[in-house]
Amino acid sequence: MTRSSLDPEQSRPEKSDPEQSRPEAILEVRNIGKSYGSVRALQGVSAAVGPGEVLCVLGDNGAGKSTFIKILSGAHRHSEGTLLAFGVERRFEHPREALDLGIATVYQDLAVVPLMPVWRNFFLGSELSRGRGPLRRLDVAGMRSTTKHELARMGIDLRDVDQPIGTLSGGERQSVAIARAVHFGAKVVILDEPTSALGVKQAGVVLSYIARARDRGLGVVFITHNPHHAYPVGDRFLLLQRGTSVGDFAKSAITIDEMTALMAGGAELEALAHELERP
Numbered sequence: 001m002t003r004s005s006l007d008p009e010q011s012r013p014e015k016s017d018p019e020q021s022r023p024e025a026i027l028e029v030r031n032i033g034k035s036y037g038s039v040r041a042l043q044g045v046s047a048a049v050g051p052g053e054v055l056c057v058l059g060d061n062g063a064g065k066s067t068f069i070k071i072l073s074g075a076h077r078h079s080e081g082t083l084l085a086f087g088v089e090r091r092f093e094h095p096r097e098a099l100d101l102g103i104a105t106v107y108q109d110l111a112v113v114p115l116m117p118v119w120r121n122f123f124l125g126s127e128l129s130r131g132r133g134p135l136r137r138l139d140v141a142g143m144r145s146t147t148k149h150e151l152a153r154m155g156i157d158l159r160d161v162d163q164p165i166g167t168l169s170g171g172e173r174q175s176v177a178i179a180r181a182v183h184f185g186a187k188v189v190i191l192d193e194p195t196s197a198l199g200v201k202q203a204g205v206v207l208s209y210i211a212r213a214r215d216r217g218l219g220v221v222f223i224t225h226n227p228h229h230a231y232p233v234g235d236r237f238l239l240l241q242r243g244t245s246v247g248d249f250a251k252s253a254i255t256i257d258e259m260t261a262l263m264a265g266g267a268e269l270e271a272l273a274h275e276l277e278r279p
């Protein structure tokens, strides 16, 4: 990293204009803000994600990343600014409202039942059934084969959809959750730090499924601390710092070194970057 890339005055990359609206966006926020009582967790943040696009949200602890995705996913209501889904202004009262519009969120602590088979978890809460009235029962064969098919479509090669989901690796579990969101009609998936608890190799696996979802035309909002995870897969980068936006950059407007320096800066992060380098 060069000295100049650490100097924000000299080499600040060109941000996008937050006033410039994106008509094709699936999800867009303009000057969004959120206060928890007297704590201002987020203010003046603008960003958008379109179909087949990956928006990465980066920032250090307490930067406001979780607050940002809670607003997008309908878990928390924003206290300032505008949220648009498919060009229509929204104020979500409940995550169900966002989900019904195709805004699916995969939380890091995935709500799975570890001892249940993969296919049961895949259909959890949306089980298929066959027959009518007293003859109505779960369509086990249908759920099994659909799970298999959907995982294969995402390039996920599981030996056996009958194995308990708890026996999968963290990366595989995240991948199943992404495939599930795609199957149930998500137009945009929001991923809350899906790679943060993973080793380099497993993180790579999850990144490849993010790329698959993107290639299938979904918008992806990918939250991460790690510029090395964000950069290869991201189209746009929203950098947060202490609740405000440092900028929303197109990939062509920023290098990974500039991004790392803007996130916090200093020798500390440079050392970290070396540590995180792929083998």
Ligand SMILES: Nc1ncnc2c1ncn2[C@@H]1O[C@H](COP(=O)(O)OP(=O)(O)OP(=O)(O)O)[C@@H](O)[C@H]1O
Residues within 6 Å of the ligand: 036, 039, 040, 041, 042, 059, 060, 061, 062, 063, 064, 065, 066, 067, 068, 243
């Ligand atoms: N429910 C809440 N009540 C009060 N303050 C909150 C609440 N949730 C978040 N905050 C504050 O808002 C700020 C942003 O928090 P947030 O969880 O969005 O950060 P983050 O970027 O997700 O951090 P991390 O990387 O640690 O998950 C923090 O200062 C936090 O203490």
Ligand SMILES: [Mg+2]
Residues within 6 Å of the ligand: 065, 066, 067
């Ligand atoms: Mg968080």
